[in-house]
Amino acid sequence: MVEFRVLGALNLLGADGRELTSVLAQPKRVALLAYLAAATPHRLHRRDSLVALFWPELDQEHARAALRQALHGLRRALGEGVVVSRGDEDIGLDADQIRCDVVEFERAVDAGRPADALDLYRGDLLEGFFMRGSPEFEQWLEDERVRLKVMALRSATLLAERGGLAESAQWGRRALRIAPLDEPTLRRLMQSLDRLGDRAGALDAYEGFAKRLAVELEADPAPETRALAGAVRERVATLSSNATELAPLQTAAEPPEAAGVPHPRRRWLGVAAAAFGLAVVAAAVSLRAREPAPLNAKRVLVVPFANRTGDSTLDPLANLAADWITRGLALTGVLEIADPGAMVLGGRTGGANRPRQAGHEAADARALSLASGSGLAVWGSMYRRDHRIEFAAQITDEASGRILHTLEPVLGDPQEPRPALAILRERIMAALAAAVDSRLGALASTGGQPPRYDAYLAFSTGVETLYPGRDARAALPYFQRAVALDSTYALPLIWAAWAHSGTALDQCDSTALIARRLASMHLTRLEQMQIDRVMARCRGDLAAAYALGRALTEAVPHSELMWEQFARDALDFDRPREAVTILERLHPDSGALDGRAGYYNWLTNAYHLLGEHDRELEAAQRAQRRFPRNLATLRMELLALAGLGHGREVKERLDEINALPPDPIRLPAPVMREIALDLAAHGDSAAARTVLGRLLAWHASRPAAEQAEESQRFERAQTYYAAGHADSARVLTEPLHRAHPQSEQYAGLLGVLAAQRGDRAEAARFDRLLVALERPLGRGQATYWRACIAALLGERDTAVDLLARALDAGYVYQVRFLNAHVEPSFAALREYARFQALLRPKG
Template identity: 30%
Template sequence: MVEFHLLGPAELRDESGELVQSFLSGPKRLALLVYLTLDRPRGFKRRDSLLPLFWPNLGQKSARNALSNMLYQIRKALGNEIIINRGKEEIEVGSIWCDVTAFEEARKKEEYKRALELYRSNLLEGFHVPDASPEFGQWLDLERRRVQRGYREVLEKLAQQAEKRGDPEAAAKWWYKYIAEDPYDSRATRRLMEALVAADKRPEAIRIAENHAGLLKKEFGASATEKTEKLTGGLEKAAAKFKDRRETSQPGDLNTRTIAVLPFETLDSNGEIKPLATGIHNDLLTKLSNISALTVIARNSVLRYRGTEASVAKVARELVVGTIVEGTVQQARNRVRLNVQLTDTRNEQLLWAETYERELTAENLFQIQSELAEKVTDTLQAQLTPEEKKRIQEKPTENLEAYHMYVQGQTHLAHRTERGINRALKYFQRAVEIDSSYALAWAGIAESLVLLKFYEYPLPENTPDAMEAVRHALELDPELGEAHASLGILHASLQEGPEAIRELEQAIKFQPGYAEAHAWLGWTYMITGRLKEALKPAERAAELDPRAPYTRVYLGKTYLADGQYEKGLYEAKSARQMQPEFTLNHYMEGLALYHLDRFSEALLAMKEAQSLVRSKGTPAETEILAILALNYIASDNPTKAEKLLPKINKMEDWFSSGLVHAALGEDKDTFKAFNKIKNWGYFSTALFRYFFPKLLEPIRDDARSRQIIQQINEDWGLNC
C-alpha cells in the first residue's frame, strides 16, 4: 500500500516502500493528492469542483486538460489504483495509507501513545502552492488547525491520565508539550505549575508563571504582576491533589500494550543458570520489540528491578506500563523449565501463567521465546504483520555454546565501560568462531567496535574492521535491526549523515521498539539540520528506555536545541540523578541553566562536570571551560573568562574559542576562530546550529556564516 506522510515534511513511499522523491518536487501535484486524501466528507469529488481550487486562472477546457495530465502523472508514479473513477466526472483516492487519517483514528480510539508516534510535526508546515486559489490555502490552514487541535487534545488527555494516577512528573511532561503548542493558554499553564509544585519544583513553577505573564503583557498588554499573582495563588493546595490521587487512584488508564518484561529470576542457588536466564529475558525483549503494536520498555530500565520485591503497582507507576511479564528459570541436567506469568497492572489480575519444560537446546530455547512472544501478543490482542510474525519465529543460531557466548557479550556490553566493551568484543568473537553464520554476534562485534570509537577508548590489537563485521551481519540477515542500527551509528561516527539516517530508519522499521536506534536517529536528525523531526525519535527513545541516562540526556539536548529550556533542564537533571558520575549529564544541566539565565547554578554544574572530565571523551575539558567563561561574562566577570581563553586556544578548540569571543562581543575574532575549524563534529555542529540565541543569532545571520554552514553541510555529507 502507498504510504503518505504529511505530519511534518511530506514523504511518499510506493508499495515497495521506496521513497518517491520526484513526485514531491511538484507542489501542485502534491497538493492535489493531499486534497483528495484529506478533504471531508471523504469520498468521490467532482472534477469541476477541483478546477477553481488548483487552476483558478485557466479556462474550463485548459483546466480540465491540466487536471487530466496531473492525474496521469499521479497514476504513473504510484500505480493506476491510486485514483479511482466513478463515471467520467467523479474521482477519489484509492488504496493509500496516510498518517493524518491514522492519527485521527488513533485519537478517536483513545490510543494516545500511537497518536503521538504518528504526529511528527504540524501538517505540511511551510507548504505553499504559488498559483493555487486562495480558497485552497484557506482549506489547508483550516485542516492544519484542526489536526493541531487534535494533537493538543491528545496531550491534554495524557496529562489528565497522569493527574488521575497521581504522577506529577508525567503530567508536567505532557503539559509542557501542550503549552509549547499554545503558549497563551493560561489554564494549561496553571495545570503545569500545579504538577511542578507537586513534583517539588516550585521555583520552576514560579518561573513558568512569570514567563507566561510576561508573554501576555507583551502580546495583549495585560498586567504581568496581577497575572503572576493569579497564576500562583493557592498552588500548594491545588498540587496536593496529586498526593491524594496517588494514594487512592486505580491505574485504569494505563495502556496494556505498554509492557515491562522484568528480569527472569533463577531458582538454582549455584548461579550457573544466571546467564541462561539473562539470555532468555533479553531475547524475549528483542522479539517483543519487533512488534509495532506494542511498546516494550527496554532492558536498561527493567534491570533495576532484578532481585527486588517491587510490587506490581510500584513497577506500573514508575514505568507507566499496563502489563508486566515475570518469569523464573530452572535447569536440571539437560532440561530447562521456564515459568512465566502475565499480569494486568490496572487491576493486578493474572492474565495467564504457563510452564515450559524442554530439553536444553538452542532450538528449543528459541522456540519457547517465539511461543511466549505470540502468547503475549494474542493475549493483548495486538495484531502481528506477516513480517513481524516471521521475525519472532526466527532462530538466530543452532549452537547452544555460541548462544551462551553471545549472551555474555550482551551482558558486558551494557556496562558501556572500556573493560566491559572489550570483554563483550571477545565473547562476540568467540561466538562467531563457534558459529560463523551467527548474524547477531557479528552485529555485536560491530557495535562493540563502534562504541569503542565513539567513547574514544583505545582499540585492542588485531580487531576486525567494524564496517566489514556489520556488512557480514547484514549479508546473513538483511532485516536485522541491530545490524542496521550499528551500521547507522558507524556512519554517524564517520559524519556520513544521510547514510546514518537511512540505516537508523531501517533499524526502526525492522525493530520498532529499539530504543538506541530511536535515540541515535533523533541525534542525527538534529545534527543534520532536521530539528523538528528529531523530537519524535528522541522522545520515543526516552519512552522505551526511561531509566537509561543516555536517552534522557539526548532528549534534553534536543529540547534545548528547540528552545524548550525548562524541559531540557528536567531531562538533564533526570539523567544526572540516574548517573551522577557521568560528565555529560552535568554539562547538559549546566548548559540548560545557562540558557535559563541561572548563571550561578550553571557555574556549579559546570564545575562538577570539570571535576569528572576524562582526558578523552565527551564533553572535552575545553568545551566545559567555554561554558564556564560564558557564565562568568554573563555574571559581569569578563576578566575571569578571558583567563580561560589561552588554555582553550592551546588545545585548538576553535569553536569554544569563537563562542567565548562572541560572548565578549568580539565578532571579528569569533569568525577568525570559526574559520580555523577543520572539521565540524557532533558538539560544535549542534551548538552552532541551534544554541546560544543571544550570542550566536547575529553571527548566524551574518553573511560570513554562509561559508561556515556550507562547510558544516560538507563535513556531514549533506552537499553531496
C-alpha cells in the first residue's frame, strides 16, 4: 500500500517502501495528490474543478492538458489502481490502495481515540509547503490547516482534562505546541505544572508564550494570564489540586502599543458581531435636525443589553448578546434591522446605543426606537447570579408603548456563553414570530452558533483599533487572531478584507483571497453586499461600488455611517456635488460619526474638487476645532488655503506639521508634498518651491536609518522630481527599481524622468514595461504612470486617453481626481480642453 504523510514532514512511500522522489520533486503533483487524498468530503472530483484550482492562469485546453500530464505522472509513480476515475470527468484515489495520515487522523478523532489521533498529528498540513500561482489551492490549504489544528487541539485538551496531574501537564504541553498562541491552553498548562510543584516550568511556559506573542502579534498576554503568572511567581495564591480554570478573557486584549489608540477611546468598545458595519440608528439622514422618524412596524432595534453585574469587564458579553440576536434577525430577511451592529464597515460598535442609567432601560430603548423609526425594540439587562450570568429580555411595541413579551431569564456560563446566547436568540425570535410574523418561528434555529467569546473579544479589539484612525496595520492581527480562534466566524474576515483594501495598505490581492474564503460562509444580505462593494472597489468597478453603496443606504436608511460610506462612493465616482449634499445632512459631532475625522476628509475633498474653497476652508476649520492636534485635519485646512491662493499663510504654518503626534495614515512628508503641488496647481509656483525646499531640508534632517527606509527614499525621489531635481530623483529610484522590478510606481517614476529629460527611447521602454505590469487588481496604477509619461512627451491626446482608462479602471489615490488635479506631469495639460472636460465633476 502507498503511504502518504502530509501532517508535518512530507513523505511519500511506494508499495515497496521506497520514497517516491519523482513525485516529491514536483510541487504541483504533490499538491494535487494531497488534495485528492485529504479534501473533505472524501469523494471523486470533477476535472473542471481541479483545473480551476491548480491551473487558473491557463485556458481550458491547456489546463486540461496539464492535469492529464500530472495524473499520468502520478499513475506511473504510484502504481496501477491508486488513481481512479469514473467516466471521463471524475478523478479520485482508491482508499484501499493508499493510506493518508490525514484520513487516519480524522477517523481517530471521530472514533474518540484522541491519543491515536495525536500520534498521527506531527505538524501542520503540508508544513512549509508553498506553491505559486494557485490562490484557490492556497486558500483551501490554509483553511484545512486551521480545521485540522483545531481538531488536534481539542484532542490534546480532552486528554489533559481526563488525566491526572502528570498526564495533564504532558498533554497540556502538547496542546501548547499545537496552538502556541492559545491563552486558555497556556493557563491550563501553568496550573497543572504549579500543582505538580514545578513552578519554574510554569513560569518558563509563560515567558516563552509572552515572547512569542510579542514577536508575532506585538501584544501582551491577557490580564488573566499575567495575573496567574504573578500568583505563581509571588505565591500570592496557591493552586489546589481541585482548582478550576481561570475565567477566560473577559475584556478585549490590550492592543499593541504601536497602535497608538488612546485609552479613553476604549470605553466604547462593544457590539461588533452582526450584519456588517456599524450603523447607528440615532439619525434621520434626510434632515439636518434630528426629528423623530415615522415608526415602522416591521423595523426592529436590538439595544445592547445593560450590564448590571457590577463588573465592567463583562460589557463585551452584553454587546455580543445584542449582536447575535441582530444577526439572527438579519439572516431571516423577515424584519428590517434598524441598527445592524458590526455590519457597517469602519464605524464603532453598537455600544453607542447602550442604555446610560440603571433603571432607565425602557426609556432609553424608546428614545432610540423613536430616533430610528423602529416600531419594535428588543432590550434587556444582564445580571450576576452566583457564578452564572442571567439575561433578562423584553420585546416592546414602541407605537403603543406596551410590552409584547417578557422572556423567561436565560442563565449561562460567562466563560462559555454560547449555549445561553443561542437559547436567548431562539426565544426572542419565537416570541417575535408569535407577535409579528410566523415565518420567524421556522427560522429561529438557523444561522449556526455564536462566535467563541475570546474570538469576539479579539475582533472587537480590532474594530476599536481600526475605528479612530483607520490604523489597519495594527488592527489586522486582532482580526486574524479572531479567525484563528473561531474559523466559522465571518465578521473578522469581512473587516480584514476591508482593512486590506479600503485603507492605506491598498492590498487588494489579500482582499480577494478573503472574499473567496467568505464565499463558502453563510452571510447576511448586508454582509454580502458589503463584501461585494469592497471587491467592486478592488476591481476598479466604481460604478458597481456606487450602486451597492446606494443599495446599502436603502437597506439601512437611518445609518449615518452607511450614508457617509455612500458619500465616499459618490466622490470616487466623480460626483462630488452629491457627496456634499449627503455629508452636509449628517451629524459628524455626535452619534455614529462622533470621533471620525474621516468625515471631514471626504467633505473637504468634495468641496476642493468643486472649486468651492471658501466652504472647504470652513469645513476644515470645523474639523480643526474638533480635532485640534491631528495632522489629517491640518492638511485639510492648508489645502483649502492653497486653493484660495493664501500661499503666505500656508508657508507660515508649515512648522505645525512637525509638532503634531504621528498619524497612522497621514505622514508629514506626503502631506507637505501634496500641499506644494496644490499651490503649484493653483498658480503659486513661488510658494510651491518654498514648500518643496523646506521639505527637502526636512528629509535631509531625518535620522540615517529613517532616510534608508524604502518608503522614505521613494517619497524623497518624488519630492526631487516635483522640485525639478530630476537627476537626484533618478539616483534614488533606480536602486529601488532594481530591487523591485515588478513595482509600477518605481518603473513609472523612472519613465516619467526619462520623458522629462527628452529620452524618448528610455521613456518608451518603461512604457512597455508598465503595459506588462498592469494587473487585474492594480486599479489602473500602471496606466496612470503611462499617462504621465505621454503628457511629458507632449502626446496630449494619448495622455488624456490613458488617464481616462486609468480612472475607468478605478485609479484611486486619496480621491482619484484630486491626484490628477495636482500631478506635476500634467502641468502642460491644464489648459487643454479634453483634459479639463475629463476632470470636470459629473455630479
